[in-house]
Amino acid sequence: MSKTRLYAEANICLFPEARRGVKLPLCSTIATPVQFHSHPEELWSMWIVPEQPLYPSKWGRAKVAVFVQEYAPSLMVKGERFSIWFGGDVGGEGVIQNVIECDEAQYDEIFRFAGRDRQR
Amino acid sequence: MAAFANWGYTVGDPAASEGERFCAGLNALGRLLAVGSEWASYATFVPTGGARKAARAAAEEASEQLGRQGARQAARQLDDEWVRLYRAVSPEELDDLMKSGRFRPHPEGLSTEGKWFTTTPEYAAAWAKKHLYRRKPYWVVEAKVRQSVLSRMFHIERLDRIGPGYYAYPEQLPYIRFVGELDYIPWLP
Numbered sequence: 283m284s285k286t287r288l289y290a291e292a293n294i295c296l297f298p299e300a301r302r303g304v305k306l307p308l309c310s311t312i313a314t315p316v317q318f319h320s321h322p323e324e325l326w327s328m329w330i331v332p333e334q335p336l337y338p339s340k341w342g343r344a345k346v347a348v349f350v351q352e353y354a355p356s357l358m359v360k361g362e363r364f365s366i367w368f369g370g371d372v373g374g375e376g377v378i379q380n381v382i383e384c385d386e387a388q389y390d391e392i393f394r395f396a397g398r399d400r401q402r
Numbered sequence: 403m404a405a406f407a408n409w410g411y412t413v414g415d416p417a418a419s420e421g422e423r424f425c426a427g428l429n430a431l432g433r434l435l436a437v438g439s440e441w442a443s444y445a446t447f448v449p450t451g452g453a454r455k456a457a458r459a460a461a462e463e464a465s466e467q468l469g470r471q472g473a474r475q476a477a478r479q480l481d482d483e484w485v486r487l488y489r490a491v492s493p494e495e496l497d498d499l500m501k502s503g504r505f506r507p508h509p510e511g512l513s514t515e516g517k518w519f520t521t522t523p524e525y526a527a528a529w530a531k532k533h534l535y536r537r538k539p540y541w542v543v544e545a546k547v548r549q550s551v552l553s554r555m556f557h558i559e560r561l562d563r564i565g566p567g568y569y570a571y572p573e574q575l576p577y578i579r580f581v582g583e584l585d586y587i588p589w590l591p
Contacts, residue, residue: 303514325561
């Protein structure tokens with residue numbers, strides 16, 4: 283299969299105030315809007331799959347991907363910072379570390395069909 | 403009674419009967435509510451026809467006031483009309499909706515605590531078909547919410563360059579009524 287999908291490994295730090303929007307530590311896959319600092323005018327839905335529990339005020343690692351893959355190459359760029367929105371509040375920050383191309387099956391395995399804990 | 407005695411005797415015509423002066427000290431609604439109360443009983447014991455006249459006038463005025471209030475309330479309700487929202491859900495979430503009759507966070511705390519909605523079945527299907535459940539079954543469900551609640555929800559005019567998104571905070575979810583699942587999935591090009 284051709285590598286048509288893009289995801290990234292990112293460092294993520296959730297703010298303690300994020301409690302209103304999400305249960306911390308964040309252990310399961312979520313989808314929530316993010317705001318890329320180089321494109322502050324728009325919000326993009328992003329899958330966030332923690333590689334380990336994400337505790338408030340601590341940097342942790344996650345696999346991330348924007349829903350709309352056609353814009354992924356311009357949004358998910360190494361070093362790009364993004365704010366994570368939980369509802370109407372900024373609940374954390376992230377920095378893209380590595381951008382990875384993969385095929386659809388791999389992408390679906392990581393983000394879409396990760397099991398019963400996937401909900402938006 | 404002390405409070406009554408204090409202001410009851412400083413309002414109105416000193417030459418009027420106690421009942422008239424008592425009633426004059428209340429607004430029309432207060433006067434109507436006073437009927438049957440200890441204070442109104444006190445007023446009606448006054449041996450003149452003044453109290454009865456005052457009570458009738460108060461009742462008429464109160465009736466007009468209630469009418470005006472009713473009209474204002476009706477106008478407010480008209481402004482606060484129900485708005486339809488839509489959301490794409492997995493079969494598991496639909497099952498939970500059917501059982502509980504309401505939108506709620508994942509019972510095991512595995513999701514964000516609020517929920518996203520959009521304004522048309524087409525937008526809901528666009529997110530579902532292209533991004534959320536691409537090859538998995540999903541349903542589009544309809545909900546309704548009062549305009550006054552909707553206006554307090556977090557709103558993004560164009561999320562993902564697809565369409566409007568409304569985020570209901572956990573405490574707003576009880577105000578969102580589940581109407582039912584659509585018996586079709588909108589066709590998307």
